[in-house]
Amino acid sequence: xxxxxxxxxxxxxxxxxxxxxxxxxxxxxxxxxxxxxxxxxxxxxxxxxxxxxxxxxxxxxxxxxxxxxxxxxxxxxxxxxxxxxxxxxxxxxxxxxxxxxxxxxxxxxxxxxx
Amino acid sequence: xxxxxxxxxxxxxxxxxxxxxxxxxxxxxxxxxxxxxxxxxxxxxxxxxxxxxxxxxxxxxxxxxxxxxxxxxxxxxxxxxxxxxxxxxxxxxxxxxxxxxxxxxxxxxxxx
Numbered sequence: 001x002x003x004x005x006x007x008x009x010x011x012x013x014x015x016x017x018x019x020x021x022x023x024x025x026x027x028x029x030x031x032x033x034x035x036x037x038x039x040x041x042x043x044x045x046x047x048x049x050x051x052x053x054x055x056x057x058x059x060x061x062x063x064x065x066x067x068x069x070x071x072x073x074x075x076x077x078x079x080x081x082x083x084x085x086x087x088x089x090x091x092x093x094x095x096x097x098x099x100x101x102x103x104x105x106x107x108x109x110x111x112x113x114x
Numbered sequence: 115x116x117x118x119x120x121x122x123x124x125x126x127x128x129x130x131x132x133x134x135x136x137x138x139x140x141x142x143x144x145x146x147x148x149x150x151x152x153x154x155x156x157x158x159x160x161x162x163x164x165x166x167x168x169x170x171x172x173x174x175x176x177x178x179x180x181x182x183x184x185x186x187x188x189x190x191x192x193x194x195x196x197x198x199x200x201x202x203x204x205x206x207x208x209x210x211x212x213x214x215x216x217x218x219x220x221x222x223x224x225x226x
Contacts, residue, residue: 004156031212033214035216042216042217042218042219043202043204043216043219045213045214045215045216048212048213048214050212055211055212055213056211056213091156091157093157095212097212102147102159102162103147103157103159103204103214104159105149105156105157105158106156107155107156108155108156110154
């Protein structure tokens with residue numbers, strides 16, 4: 001099992017640019033989560049999907065953030081336009097919810113917006 | 115998340131010492147997870163507790179969930195440098211949802 005795969009591992013961009021983060025969940029998992037981690041706020045849940053459908057996006061900070069899951073094996077988190085305060089590590093996690101499965105996390109994308 | 119409080123925020127112990135990390139909420143915890151994170155890496159699953167009073171152990175790490183399901187503790191016996199890292203607890207605060215939130219973490223350093 002390859003685990004949850006995120007890309008890119010590092011992203012440096014200028015303020016105002018569009019940023020797209022990608023995630024491939026573990027095959028067979030039915031739920032996918034996007035988290036953001038900063039020193040100040042810790043690990044925050046942004047949005048989660050169940051069977052490719054967004055269930056709760058109340059953690060998405062602003063309309064500049066959007067997430068999609070077009071199929072069971074791929075999800076994106078997009079920030080447009082990006083701002084310096086978006087700098088953080090973004091984690092994707094997947095799980096087989098309902099089966100007592102833990103969340104399996106990817107290695108994260110470290111985003112720096114200058 | 116402030117809904118899940120972890121204490122202490124940081125901990126420095128001498129190798130061989132025991133230590134305890136706490137995770138507390140004013141709400142009922144559903145599906146309490148413990149994870150470990152090393153700098154620059156993802157979160158590694160340690161244990162999951164679901165029932166009040168449940169206790170699980172793996173190697174030298176023991177996790178407990180109290181009867182009311184509002185507090186969990188993680189205990190490390192005879193700590194080693196390999197135990198160093200950030201420990202996070204996570205849980206859903208509403209039954210039937212999978213909205214897992216996490217505490218702010220406990221940074222552990224073990225001195226050799």
